[in-house]
Amino acid sequence: MNRRRMWSGRRPGVAIAAIISTVLTVLIVPNAVAGAAGTVPFSGNDAATGTRTVTIADITDFHGHIERGADNAAAFTLADSHNPDNMVPVSTGDLVGGSPYDSAVAKDQPTLDMAKAWGLTISAVGNHEFDRSVADFNNRIAAPANGIDWLCANVSARNKAQGGKLSNVKDYAIRDVNGKRIGFVGALTDALGSVATPQITKDADLDERAVDAVNRVAHELKQSGKVDAVVALIHADATAAQGLGKDVDVAYTGHTHAVKFGHTDGGAPIYEAGSFGRAMAVQDLVITGSGRRAKVTVENVDLGNGTEQASPTVPGVIRVEGLDAHTTQSAWMSAGSTGESMVDRSQRMYAVAHAHAAQVGGAIVGTLAAGANFDKRIENGQEDSVGMLVADANRAMIQRTLYAGERLPVVGFSNDGSLRTGKLDLDGNGKVSVREVDSLMALQFKAAHETLTGRDLKSVLAEQFRFKEGQLRRRWIGISSNVSYRYVERDSDGDGNHPAETAFDGDHDDRAVDIEDLTIDGKPVDDDDLVIVASNSYLLQGGDDYHAFRSGTNYGELNMSYSEPLKQYLAAHPQLAPKKMPTIGVKA
Known part of the structure; x- marks a missing residue:
């Protein structure tokens, strides 16, 4: 039957x-x-020809x-x-x-x-x-x-x-x-x-x-x-x-x-x-x-x-x-x-x-300054404020839990793809709930860290830039507010093609720019200096085609979701407002 x-x-x-x-x-x-x-009629079934219709x-x-x-x-x-x-x-x-x-x-x-x-x-x-x-x-x-x-x-x-x-x-x-x-x-x-x-x-x-x-x-x-x-x-x-x-x-x-x-x-x-x-x-x-x-x-x-x-x-x-x-x-x-x-x-x-979800996600984890919000809009060529906020939170977590007292500088990152909503305070009431943080950071990554050389860190920053159809384009990544740098467009090759017009496969230097004047906490960073990097487990393993992170050493993950650093950062900084963007510009 x-x-x-x-x-x-x-x-x-x-x-x-x-x-x-x-x-x-x-x-x-x-x-x-x-x-x-x-338009044609629905063909249905035809007993004479044995035709039958299945809909997908x-x-x-x-x-x-x-x-x-x-x-x-x-x-x-x-x-x-x-x-x-x-x-x-x-x-x-x-x-x-x-x-x-x-x-x-x-x-x-x-x-x-x-x-x-x-x-x-x-x-x-x-x-x-x-x-x-x-x-x-x-x-x-x-x-x-x-x-x-x-x-x-x-x-x-x-x-x-x-x-x-x-x-x-x-x-x-x-x-x-x-x-x-x-x-x-x-x-x-x-x-x-x-x-x-x-x-x-x-x-x-x-x-x-x-x-x-x-x-x-x-x-x-x-x-x-x-x-x-x-x-x-x-x-x-x-x-x-x-x-x-x-x-x-x-x-x-x-x-x-x-x-x-x-x-x-x-x-x-x-x-x-x-x-x-x-x-x-x-x-x-x-x-x-x-x-x-x-x-x-x-x-x-x-x-x-x-x-x-x-x-x-x-x-x-x-x-x-x-x-x-x-x-x-x-x-x-x-x-x-x-x-x-x-x-x-x-x-x-x-x-x-x-x-x-309303019951378990309604708890308030932080408050924002009057009229403030953090969102992914790009203004005046600068980073989105929510990306930098998450990067700062990552940095603070690693500094507090693993590298307190260390003399090595710590830098935070967040990738755009890991931030799933357009802004932090979704209802605009100045209060940030568990639901809003977990909606922003809805993927199942872990908070993570590793060590890079100054040279590798410059390679990471350079991977933001690609030439497409002859124009220099930037892929946005959240960088903690204690970092500043300038970039210089690299020369084209002998054929007049920019290096980044070919697909990046991780086996050769395909950067479109060179990074110069890199500072962390106001101090210059040399190529051989060591830097602690804090982010999520996906990005630090080369996710979103940021292959230079794979050069890191001492990789480790914290026993917490990648949203936890932001929750703790918000709790520790009431009435939070976006920080001034770091200096990131073209070197003359």
Whole structure:
């Protein structure tokens, strides 16, 4: 017997539910589209040819944004109503990690519970799934109780084997839907080393390019006749999927938080559906035949009911944000509902998580001077004030706990990517709460330190600068207020090209500038001087392409989150105001 799933409060055996489903299908059918060619009718099933239609609804880089959980539930409900009981919801990675406080404070369990309410049972592994370590992902997030098949074909076979560090990860998963067998193959970005710590990269043990792994598994599935269609889920930029071959029928990508559309070398469409639960890619796989002889056509689906494309140039990706509250949704979403629809459950889950977060995150850890705030705006070519504040807090923590009385200077750093909100005092009330600090610093890094030479420190500072399209560009990094320096643009090479126009690979000096007149606490720093550096564990291990940090010695981590130094700094400095920016300029 085909066991029907319950979506949007549909009750099997109740006449009104069948009527509602029929009416919704009629309303939505005219809105299906094929590529960018225009409107075509929903093809559905054709008994004469054996054609069946399976609908895929993909989200990516949700990052625990459970405040949009009901919006996503509404979109999944619409997608299922378009093709009742023949829709498969999937994720292309980073379902959790780097999350807002409401989910992060509970280690993203609210997100995992919400995904279960959506019926989401398939996801590619993203880099942020590893935020709390590879072991935490494998043993907790990927635990069978959460109901998700986590896919990553480019993890080494030994690591996926029993006893491996990623034993709960699979190459692929197969779903029987509408009489067809759909194979889902996942992979993680080849650039894991640039977005994760060396330990995570080592523990994940990716031993194959993402596109090669997906092609290998897709070919095996198709040639063996195990599946009638293959869906690729690659947590990497859409361009990374272009090398997929003819065994892949549709590819979903992620990681860059963009809305994109393209094609693989094998002719399949590629979709990237934004981030944070704001967009969803919805496609029909129209399948005729089976196994190696199956013919698969991909058609974009417009869910109707007031939905629109997330980008005017990207067909097949719809805007989800605000969908639950859309006025045209209210009548049909509540019709026949028992109060147990996935939308209802998502709303209740968020309310519970939000209330818990408000209770534990409301404690005040610091106060700001009247009218003061710390934010990431760049003014007059100077550092953002919140970045410098975090750097100062890192410096103070290391000075107090490890290097009190030492004569070596201490410098603090903070990378822009580790600061997840635009400003510190989110509600502008002059009081900084635990929630506001943990929202700003939502990743799972540790407070860390190491020793650099003056020469290495200059290399770190120089790595802020790159030439792009002939112009000197700066990547902003937070630097403690006791540092000043000037930079000098380096000469171009004999071909007239600047050194930084080639990609930095860590094996050669690719700086666009030289650092001069470096001082710490007003004292000049020579190349052979030793300097203590305080920051977070990710940055000091070369994160965000700051490779010069890897030259450090005496690396160590404190037994505390990277947000703890800021909490203690705020507590020790009431009525805090931004400091004057250090001198950082071009040397004449």
